[in-house]
Amino acid sequence: MKTVIEVPVFATDSNLFKPLLGENKNITETKYHDFLFLEFELDKAHEIYFYCMDYIPEKGNISLADKIIPKAPFVFFLVEPDAGSFSETADNMFSEYIDNYTTPAFVIRSAPLSEKEKQPEENLNPDLKGLEIIFTEQENNNFTKHILTEAIKKVIPKNL
Amino acid sequence: MKEVFIVSENEDIFTMFSKTLSYLPVHFSWVGDMDSAEKQFRTEKPDFVFFAVYKLTLLHNWVARYKSFKLRIPFLCFISKIGWEKRELLWMAGAAEVIELPKLKKEFKQIVETVLVSSSDEGNDAKLSGSLNVLNVINLIQTFEDGKKNGVIELISKNRRGQLQFYKGKLVNAIYNNSDPIEAVLAMSLWRDGLYTVTYDKIRHNHRIKLDNRQMIKECQDHILNHEKILSALPDKEIVLYASPTIDYEELGAKDRTNLLYFKFGKSINEFIENDSEGMLDFLKEIDSWIDKGAFVGKEEFQAQQLKIKEEKNKSGVKKLFGKIFSKKEESQTHAPGMIKKNKDSGEDYSEKKVYMFDRFNLLVEYAEILENQDG
Incomplete structure (x- = not known):
């Protein structure tokens, strides 16, 4: 029997989902009307389903997001790789998420360039402090593995 | 109609081309990666070939293979920022143009249009x-x-x-x-x-x-x-307007709802005009009245209203219940249908946040171990 965990992934641009696929042959991709579905087979008994959306669905509808987010271990936000502050679209996406959900969320962005930028809290809108940041290069060959491992590490100690 | 083959591992790039350049008299076909493209080239000869690849090494490999077919069909290369520095080799290999992605829509359209349209002018199209x-x-x-x-x-x-x-x-x-x-x-x-x-x-x-x-x-x-x-009577078209979070969309007509939702996360009037939705002109005619009603706010006000709504949500259950009762009473006295609810002390019915329900943390530990032990 297979065990599956489901992870919603949001991005400000659908091109940002590409690094998730990388060159990993164990990840298959299926496109649905309003989301991209990635199936990551870790081994014969363990799988991860990624539901990739470039918007936060309207709350209140019986949406896919409403069903999946509360039961997911965490969610990811993929944002533009520049080292500056977050775009307005990203900020709005974060606050829409924080307003509606309490599932831990991790913002994935490229490693910052300067020491000052290594203080992510400064870059964040004060309302958005519920989000944690994971730094990684989009060109990292182990992008998906890296962000999953980091997110799991961050979630486990708080809840075990 | 010109035929363009898009050789790419990813269908997204094809969607992007056919969407952005839909107004050109060009037909785009996604032929998959080089292996499947090779089969297509045996039976069909397009007017242009576009290679869109994420990795530069793969692109060189494809271009070399393509050159070996001796088709003499002009080709364009689309590469990511990563491969941009080393594009000279592609020009030397005969690429009609090497384009870095992502690019501004306008610039992208202009470059591709110049290559494609100038070529179609040379043809003897009866149309x-x-x-x-x-x-x-x-x-x-x-x-x-x-x-x-x-x-x-x-x-x-x-x-x-x-x-x-x-x-x-x-x-x-x-x-x-x-x-x-x-x-x-x-x-x-x-x-x-x-x-x-x-x-x-x-x-x-x-x-x-x-x-x-x-x-x-x-x-x-x-x-x-x-x-x-x-258009000339509109307020500054560059300013980003936000649809107030206090709007009660349920009380609006379908067109107004769609048009207002477009501004949900902030858009300028210029962007709205560009989007050209159904009923756009009628909506623009009324834009001043929407602003007067408080449907549109600036960024700061938008954030302040969001904050206020959040505070409302955090009120205790009993207070919220009272709030609901009173807001309904108040609403029936002050609001006609289609009007925007004022946030002030209304205690609106904003539903709770969805609670985090995941509890299989031992399973996560198992996943972490498997990931750690994987190669690479």
């Missing part, structure tokens, strides 16, 4: 085509009238496509979305960014427009003037 920037719908009707011919004019602008049908030089029918013929002509008379293609035929097209060409042109002129008048 007559040109830019709507040079000849708009009014000019086209006049031109057709002078020739007294039968035929159709296809208009393509952004993602929109319409058709004008002529019989003996008279405009007899127009097709755009599900609009009635006159509405369709009026809508298309505003198109300036795009292309037209004229095809003469011997078909007796349905006579659905009763107005003669003169009257129709007059209608178009009035419509264009009215459109310009509305």
Whole structure:
């Protein structure tokens, strides 16, 4: 029997989902009307389903997001790789998420360039402090593995 | 119609091309990666080949393979920022153009358009085509009238496509979305960014427009003037407007709801015009009144209102219940349907946050171990 965990992934641009696929042959991709579905087979008994959306669905509808987010271990936000502050679209996406959900969320962005930028809290809108940041290069060959491992590490100690 | 093969591992890039360049008289086909493209090249010869690859090494490999087929079909390369520095080799290999992605939509359109359209000009296409920037719908009707011919004019602008049908030089029918013929002509008379293609035929097209060409042109002129008048009366079109989080969308009509939702996370009026939604003009006419009603706010006010709503949500259950009862009472006294609810002390019915329910943390540990032990 297979065990599956489901992870919603949001991005400000659908091109940002590409690094998730990388060159990993164990990840298959299926496109649905309003989301991209990635199936990551870790081994014969363990799988991860990624539901990739470039918007936060309207709350209140019986949406896919409403069903999946509360039961997911965490969610990811993929944002533009520049080292500056977050775009307005990203900020709005974060606050829409924080307003509606309490599932831990991790913002994935490229490693910052300067020491000052290594203080992510400064870059964040004060309302958005519920989000944690994971730094990684989009060109990292182990992008998906890296962000999953980091997110799991961050979630486990708080809840075990 | 020119045929372009898009060789890419990813279908997204094809979608991007066909969406962004839909107004060009070009047909894009996604032929998959080089392996499947190779099979297609044996049976079909496109007018252009576009290679879109994330990794530069793979792109070089594909270009080398493509060159070995000796097809002599011009090709363009699209690469990511990562491979951009080393693009000289691609030019040396004969690429008509090497384009870095992502790129600004306008710039991207211009580059690809220059390559494709200049090439199509060289062809002996029997159809007559040109830019709507040079000849708009009014000019086209006049031109057709002078020739007294039968035929159709296809208009393509952004993602929109319409058709004008002529019989003996008279405009007899127009097709755009599900609009009635006159509405369709009026809508298309505003198109300036795009292309037209004229095809003469011997078909007796349905006579659905009763107005003669003169009257129709007059209608178009009035419509264009009215459109310009509305646009010039608008507030600063560059300012980003946010739809107030206090709007009660349930009480609005479908068109207003769609148009207001467009501004949900902040958009400028220019972006809204560019989007050209149904009922856009009527909505713009009323924009001042929407602003007066408080439907649109600036960024700071938007954030302040969001914060206030959040505070409302955090009120205790009992207080919230009282809030609900009183807000309903208050609402029935002060708000007509379609009006925007004022946030002030309304205690609106904002539902709770969805609670984090995941509890299989031992399973996560198992996943972490598997990931750690994987190669690479």
